[in-house]
Amino acid sequence: MLEVVDLSKHFKNKKAVKGVNLYLEKGETVGLLGPNGAGKSTTISLISSLINPTSGDVRLKNESIVKKPEKIRNILGVVPQDIALYMDLTAEENLKFFGRIHRMKKKELQSKVDEILEIIGLTERKKELVKTFSGGMKRRLNIGVALLHEPELIIMDEPTVGIDPQSRNYILETVKRLNTEKNITVLYTSHYMEEVEYLCDRIYIMDHGEVIAAGTKEEIKSILSAEQSIAMRVDILKGEYLQLLQALPNVKSISVQDPAITLIVPKKVNILKDLFKLAEETKTNIISVHIETPTLEDVFLHLTGRQLRD
Amino acid sequence: MIAQLIKKELLMVWRRPRELVILLFMPFVLITILGAALGSIIDGEAPDLNIKLAVIQKDDIEGGEGKIIDKVESLPISPEEKTAAIEGIKSFNPLGILLEDVFASKEFKDIIQVIELEDEPSAKEALKYSGVLEIPAGFTEQFYLHSFFNVKEVPSLNLKLNESSALEGSVLKDVFSSFQEEISLWSTLPSLGVDPETIQNSLSSKVGNTETVTKRKPINAVTYYAIGMCVMFMFYVAGNAAALALEEKENQIYGRILLANIPIPIFFVGIFVSTIVVAFMQMNILFGMSALIHGVRWPNVFDYFVVTFLLSVMVGGFAVFISAINYRSNSRSATQVFSSFLIPIIAFIGGSFIPVSQIGGIFEEISQYSPGGAGISAYYKIMQGYALSDISSQLLSVSITTVLLLFLAFLIQPRRGESI
Numbered sequence: 001m002l003e004v005v006d007l008s009k010h011f012k013n014k015k016a017v018k019g020v021n022l023y024l025e026k027g028e029t030v031g032l033l034g035p036n037g038a039g040k041s042t043t044i045s046l047i048s049s050l051i052n053p054t055s056g057d058v059r060l061k062n063e064s065i066v067k068k069p070e071k072i073r074n075i076l077g078v079v080p081q082d083i084a085l086y087m088d089l090t091a092e093e094n095l096k097f098f099g100r101i102h103r104m105k106k107k108e109l110q111s112k113v114d115e116i117l118e119i120i121g122l123t124e125r126k127k128e129l130v131k132t133f134s135g136g137m138k139r140r141l142n143i144g145v146a147l148l149h150e151p152e153l154i155i156m157d158e159p160t161v162g163i164d165p166q167s168r169n170y171i172l173e174t175v176k177r178l179n180t181e182k183n184i185t186v187l188y189t190s191h192y193m194e195e196v197e198y199l200c201d202r203i204y205i206m207d208h209g210e211v212i213a214a215g216t217k218e219e220i221k222s223i224l225s226a227e228q229s230i231a232m233r234v235d236i237l238k239g240e241y242l243q244l245l246q247a248l249p250n251v252k253s254i255s256v257q258d259p260a261i262t263l264i265v266p267k268k269v270n271i272l273k274d275l276f277k278l279a280e281e282t283k284t285n286i287i288s289v290h291i292e293t294p295t296l297e298d299v300f301l302h303l304t305g306r307q308l309r310d
Numbered sequence: 311m312i313a314q315l316i317k318k319e320l321l322m323v324w325r326r327p328r329e330l331v332i333l334l335f336m337p338f339v340l341i342t343i344l345g346a347a348l349g350s351i352i353d354g355e356a357p358d359l360n361i362k363l364a365v366i367q368k369d370d371i372e373g374g375e376g377k378i379i380d381k382v383e384s385l386p387i388s389p390e391e392k393t394a395a396i397e398g399i400k401s402f403n404p405l406g407i408l409l410e411d412v413f414a415s416k417e418f419k420d421i422i423q424v425i426e427l428e429d430e431p432s433a434k435e436a437l438k439y440s441g442v443l444e445i446p447a448g449f450t451e452q453f454y455l456h457s458f459f460n461v462k463e464v465p466s467l468n469l470k471l472n473e474s475s476a477l478e479g480s481v482l483k484d485v486f487s488s489f490q491e492e493i494s495l496w497s498t499l500p501s502l503g504v505d506p507e508t509i510q511n512s513l514s515s516k517v518g519n520t521e522t523v524t525k526r527k528p529i530n531a532v533t534y535y536a537i538g539m540c541v542m543f544m545f546y547v548a549g550n551a552a553a554l555a556l557e558e559k560e561n562q563i564y565g566r567i568l569l570a571n572i573p574i575p576i577f578f579v580g581i582f583v584s585t586i587v588v589a590f591m592q593m594n595i596l597f598g599m600s601a602l603i604h605g606v607r608w609p610n611v612f613d614y615f616v617v618t619f620l621l622s623v624m625v626g627g628f629a630v631f632i633s634a635i636n637y638r639s640n641s642r643s644a645t646q647v648f649s650s651f652l653i654p655i656i657a658f659i660g661g662s663f664i665p666v667s668q669i670g671g672i673f674e675e676i677s678q679y680s681p682g683g684a685g686i687s688a689y690y691k692i693m694q695g696y697a698l699s700d701i702s703s704q705l706l707s708v709s710i711t712t713v714l715l716l717f718l719a720f721l722i723q724p725r726r727g728e729s730i
Contacts (some may be wrong), residue, residue: 050569084561100314
């Protein structure tokens with residue numbers, strides 16, 4: 001359905017996107033992962049035709065949208081990272097305004113607005129000003145506006161940032177339902193690995209403007225198939241202990257979220273003995289140790305050297 | 311499409327109390343306060359003056375008049391000519407005009423107190439008075455000789471002003487200068503064949519009255535500030551519209567609008583038209599309230615609407631121009647500079663605070679054609695009963711400013727595919 005070919009965007013002093021290639025099949029949900037500053041939002045702006053690329057192309061059903069942005073705009077719904085709504089209008093007024101600028105007819109618009117309000121669970125609050133809404137309600141309305149003109153493709157840029165778990169679950173369920181029931185293709189970016197794991201069929205991982213890994217969840221995880229993840233907790237984390245761990249020959253990567261330490265080490269290597277020995281030497285108390293199959297988070301860490309939310 | 315943008319803009323302004331306060335409440339309060347506080351300056355009301363004028367009368371008016379009449383009688387002219395000349399002399403008595411018609415007139419009698427003295431006061435005594443007027447002996451005779459017998463010596467009055475009471479002194483000086491000029495003019499008239507009686511009738515009223523130069527209806531303080539404040543606060547509509555437009559960009563609403571296949575120029579046309587509508591409504595509300603509460607009424611409502619519409623269009627031009635700069639620079643500094651610095655400057659130059667005619671010179675000329683001054687001047691003239699054709703230069707100035715702003719905005723506005 002959509003193909004991104006060698007897409008690059010250079011600003012004055014910065015190469016924000018460097019030769020990105022990706023594709024989306026009709027009805028797929030694809031995740032775009034990356035830490036802050038990885039180039040995700042710029043890639044989304046390029047795909048949605050809001051900014052022109054320095055080089056490369058975005059092709060929709062085999063037609064370039066760089067020269068004819070109307071092609072994609074007619075079938076595209078974008079949920080921006082910010083709450084792109086008028087705070088001094090009601091939920092219903094916002095939906096009607098955006099519906100009208102999408103050239104929807106008055107009669108069709110009213111029924112569509114009612115339908116969207118139902119989907120996002122705001123029917124009861126439709127007459128209230130958006131500024132009185134909770135963060136989760138604003139996020140839901142932000143999604144609702146993008147759904148008004150029945151897009152075939154929807155791009156969501158971190159749609160669950162800063163909201164409570166209940167609203168987050170509601171949004172995830174809504175996205176899942178839209179994808180399965182209406183066959184809407186979704187490109188989803190998030191800081192939350194579990195959201196991407198839950199929603200997406202395939203994943204692209206970006207860092208420093210480049211796609212550094214791509215594939216299904218299983219394919220991505222298989223990057224670390226020969227490794228295992230050792231998660232341990234200590235009472236007080238000492239720098240000396242950390243240095244000794246990093247110096248161990250079999251440790252491929254190490255991440256610290258005090259007091260938790262996660263090590264990626266090859267399978268079939270018994271490293272536990274060394275961990276306890278070094279702990280004794282540095283007088284560090286180990287509270288727990290878990291040996292796990294590497295998660296997407298571990299793969300991300302392994303590839304970028306950063307936590308997803310860094 | 312544009313109707314949606316206008317509807318949205320109106321709802322946003324209506325639901326933002328801060329905006330309403332700036333656009334409607336503040337100007338109305340200022341009209342009331344300034345109209346009351348500075349009313350006397352605009353209305354030309356006399357400040358509370360108590361002028362004491364000491365008059366030392368050394369002239370024998372009747373004796374002087376008698377001597378001249380005797381002289382006329384002895385002239386070798388026909389009896390008819392003699393009678394006409396004597397009537398002319400009797401009908402014009404310069405000191406009578408000054409002391410009875412001018413100082414005793416209703417305009418001056420409350421502020422000028424004439425105290426007759428026998429002798430010249432001592433220096434210490436003189437300080438009690440705002441001025442000391444000495445009418446020299448033979449003044450009347452000298453005046454008639456100069457007027458009727460071409461004697462070159464011009465008679466004069468001696469006025470000494472008390473320097474410690476500058477305001478009172480300047481009033482006396484103005485009155486005497488005006489009197490002296492009129493007397494000089496009159497004394498040349500008999501030879502031109504003008505009837506001195508006609509001149510005398512106009513003389514006392516001219517010295518004592520205030521007239522507008524154009525003879526049009528004068529504007530009172532509340533009307534002055536209603537116009538001045540309305541025009542000033544009209545520009546805040548542009549500032550607010552530009553700020554709102556930038557919020558749309560910052561919140562990615564602008565991106566959302568572009569994704570609905572709305573061309574960038576149409577988005578800016580939306581800002582332009584909605585600003586015109588808001589500014590037009592603001593003016594009508596403010597002038598409507600001024601009419602109801604302060605009695606500020608337009609003699610010609612159609613002309614008022616024409617000026618208001620053209621000013622609203624210019625304000626729309628400002629909104630688009632500032633928005634274009636904001637969008638290009640990705641900052642709200644243009645709005646801040648406009649609202650915090652430029653509007654007060656535009657208002658000052660335009661005469662929103664004080665009448666620029668009081669400053670005069672080139673400043674007055676610049677003011678007439680500045681964005682605010684052209685509007686204020688056009689409104690004043692309409693209020694004074696002028697026709698639209700009389701304010702064509704102001705309207706042209708407003709229109710040129712609008713076209714210029716729109717042209718610049720078109721050049722500056724972001725292009726498709728640029729950074730959003």
